[in-house]
Amino acid sequence: MSEEMILRCEDSLEGIFTAIYEAFVYKKQMEQPYTDSISIAIGEGCMSLFAKEVTVETDAEKVEKTVHTIRTRLGYSVYDTLLHALCHFEEERASVVLGYLVRAFGKGHRISEHLSDSYVMRVMELSRKVENERQKFYGFLRFRDAGEVLVAEIEPKCNLVPLMMEHFTDRYPNENFIIYDVQRKIAAVHEAYHNCALVAGADLQLENRYEDAFEMLWKQYVAAMEIKDRHNERCQNNLMPKWYRKYMFEHQN
Numbered sequence: 001m002s003e004e005m006i007l008r009c010e011d012s013l014e015g016i017f018t019a020i021y022e023a024f025v026y027k028k029q030m031e032q033p034y035t036d037s038i039s040i041a042i043g044e045g046c047m048s049l050f051a052k053e054v055t056v057e058t059d060a061e062k063v064e065k066t067v068h069t070i071r072t073r074l075g076y077s078v079y080d081t082l083l084h085a086l087c088h089f090e091e092e093r094a095s096v097v098l099g100y101l102v103r104a105f106g107k108g109h110r111i112s113e114h115l116s117d118s119y120v121m122r123v124m125e126l127s128r129k130v131e132n133e134r135q136k137f138y139g140f141l142r143f144r145d146a147g148e149v150l151v152a153e154i155e156p157k158c159n160l161v162p163l164m165m166e167h168f169t170d171r172y173p174n175e176n177f178i179i180y181d182v183q184r185k186i187a188a189v190h191e192a193y194h195n196c197a198l199v200a201g202a203d204l205q206l207e208n209r210y211e212d213a214f215e216m217l218w219k220q221y222v223a224a225m226e227i228k229d230r231h232n233e234r235c236q237n238n239l240m241p242k243w244y245r246k247y248m249f250e251h252q253n
Contacts, residue, residue, distance in 0.1 A: 004037050004051035009094070011043040012200060013162065014058050016086055016094045021062040022054070023098050034102065040094035070101070075109045084127035087159040096122045130158045138167065140244050143177060145212040150177040151204075153247045161186045165196040180204045215249040222250040 007022055009015035019040045027034050041053075070079045082097050090096070099119035104111035114120050137160055143150040150172075154160070161181045165188035168179065172190070179188040180202065187202035245251035 004039075006039050006041050006051050006053040007056050008041045008043075008045070008053060009056040010058055012058065013083075013086055013159075014060070014063050015056070016040065016042065016097075017063040017066045018058050019056045019094060020098055020101065021059075021066045022056050024101075027102070036099055036102070038098065039092075040098055042091065042094055073109075074104050074111070078104060078109055078111065081112065081123065081127045084130040084163065085123045087130050087163055088126040089157055089159075090126055093126060096126070130160075130163070133158050134160050134163050136244065137164065140240070140248060141179070142214070142218065142247060142249050144214050144249070148176060150175055152177070152179045153182050153204075154179065155182050155243075155246060159184060159186070161188050162198055164188070165190070165198065169196045178204065215252075218249040 005026060007019045007026075009019035023038045023040065026038055030037075039051075067079070070082065082100065085097055085100075086093055096119055100111070100123045103114070103117060103119060107114065111120060112124060115124065133156055137154060137156055141152050141154060141164075143152045159181070161179055161184075164179060168177065168188075169190055174192050175190070176192050177190050181187070185200070185202050187199045187204060188196050189199055190196040
């Protein structure tokens with residue numbers, strides 16, 4: 001029977017990709033057939049009494065090798081699916097993606113068709129939920145003018161900033177902007193006509209709040225477009241749940 005092993009990594013995409021790299025190193029060293037005996041734990045946690053636990057240090061070179069291998073052997077579509085799944089908030093997402101990859105390297109880029117496999121099905125489910133939330137935030141995100149830079153604050157359930165930064169870079173190539181995840185303290189920082197950079201551990205302090213032209217425009221738009229006699233609070237809550245509205249100007253007093 002294969003020894004159970006837990007690889008513990010930091011709570012970041014880079015940390016998880018490093019742990020995936022190390023998992024395949026250990027898998028290759030196993031003398032017995034692999035039976036999903038390696039799992040990946042994210043962040044700090046209690047030690048397990050029934051499994052060998054190894055702490056994984058984030059390594060940029062191993063991250064690059066892992067990403068390159070997935071893209072070249074399985075294709076960009078599979079990589080995009082895995083990246084979305086890893087941006088979910090599910091605690092076991094890294095282990096699920098590892099199980100998916102073990103099967104994918106054996107079956108090829110058409111692995112996503114094997115929905116009878118629990119790992120494949122779970123990855124597709126996580127990826128779909130992340131993509132659904134990302135599409136909503138494309139419409140719900142609000143920039144405000146903070147002087148020489150546009151700033152947008154969000155608190156998504158999933159880790160959306162890494163997935164959204166390219167979209168807004170394409171839309172606003174001539175703008176300086178910051179998209180800031182308040183809970184995770186992750187920021188996408190874009191300088192006009194340059195690539196967007198992802199900054200982890202950011203602590204964005206916004207002072208001197210005032211109602212700028214963008215805020216006034218959104219409030220006036222909603223006031224002008226709404227048909228008072230057809231106001232339907234239940235329908236609004238279904239299409240735009242209240243937890244989305246914290247940083248939407250038109251819903252702030």
